[in-house]
Amino acid sequence: MKYIILGLGNFGASLSEKLTAQGNEVIGIDNRMERVEAYKERVSHTICMDATDEYTVQGLPLKDTDVVIIAIGEDQGANVMATALFKNLKVKRLISRAINPLHEKVLLALGVDEIVHPEQETAERWAKKLCITNVVDSFELSEDFSIVEATVPKEYIGQTIGDLELRVKYHLLVLTIISKQEEKSLVGNKVEKSRVQGVVSPSYELKKDEIMVLFGSNNDLNAFLKENQED
16 A cells, blocks of 8 residues: 655654555655654655645645645644645545544545544554554554454355354454444434444354454554455
């Protein structure tokens, strides 16, 4: 995968490093040369550039880039301008960082695909979500262990938890299963809600569109998720 990340502050730099370490090609951009120099050995490519300059930005390999992430956090105006610019350039997938609720509303109005909240979400969490297609969410318990929500792979549908032998094959524990159910609101509209199954037994049969909540080491989780990644 190829990424362009604008803003090499704490979140942008950490995400750039993690995505690079996972074998992706990353272009990290910042308007401060000291940041560009600081990460040039740890990120695939680093460029000193004004992300709000349309003429300069058009020189980036946008057609070959899978995801553009606006991680600028110090300057809300620059964040909005850069987001609008990349949206206008019709990049494949645009993710932008929100600094406050009003800023988030502006970004949603611009039509970004996803919003990042670095104050609540870690770079490790986003690296998992971006690199592995079937990851819904993740929670890092320590440097070595995480809890991950992953969609049930197609080949697992109809099988029981016991059939999968995830403890034996991958050293992973299925904590629970989350399913989506439609319910009617007070005004009669249909709304989709998540239903947690509680502690699941080995005889529980997996269904389409369900989510497995898995616990294990980061190495084991990554191995399992990459092996069962949806195309």
